[in-house]
Amino acid sequence: MTTSRDFTGKVVLITGSSGGIGAVTAVEFARLGAQVVVTGRRKDRVSAVAKQCAEASPTGAKALEVVADVTNDDDCRRLVSDTIKTFKKLDILINNAGRGIVESIWDEDILDKYELIMNTNLRSVVRLTHLCVEHLEKTKGNIVNVSSIGAFKPRGPCYSYSMSKAAMDMFTKCVALELGPKGIRANTINPGSVKTEFIENTLNVSKA
């Protein structure tokens, strides 16, 4: 097994890389020589992270910037097609974009909240994995799904978030089973608390 951290020539698409964990991941992959795709809904943040990637890259490689909403199917298609058009291949898909919500089973709008979270955290992952699999097959690539410790243990009333991450873990196992024989690996990581805008965003959307 190789333990090289040299990603020279590898193409890495990281969703939710305009901020938080995804942004740091993009910059780190750039530092390790990869060509990265930076994406999120906020154009200014996408550009700022892309600039940091170019600065971190040993060759000053320019990151591809794609402003896209992962809940929108056309945006997902454009994200993948722009990646392939620009870099001609894909080695690693990191499904990281996600959001949280605090909710109660008493909430009148609980199904709206459920749909928002499931569309962002789960449906987009299935969609993007489907769109990327033909490209990952060619490179014998990797899928990394950013789940959460919330997949194992509910914290407060966060039904949709915890369910979305538990389902993501099972999706990863299913996809690993099907794609492993083709040489594509799929793994989940389940972080605990990380200081990002996530908590603030979670509380804001819960109030909305």
Ligand SMILES: NC(=O)c1ccc[n+]([C@@H]2O[C@H](COP(=O)([O-])OP(=O)(O)OC[C@H]3O[C@@H](n4cnc5c(N)ncnc54)[C@H](OP(=O)(O)O)[C@@H]3O)[C@@H](O)[C@H]2O)c1
């Ligand atoms: N922070 C934690 O404590 C923690 C713990 C466990 C797991 N996680 C997981 O780690 C992942 C990253 O979280 P984070 O802490 O880095 O959160 P964050 O700072 O809020 O960043 C979330 C990222 O996802 C993007 N995003 C959100 N909704 C999107 C959408 N509809 N379309 C496209 N991009 C979207 C955001 O970009 P735009 O706003 O520009 O679209 C941003 O780049 C999430 O999946 C989260 O569930 C976080």
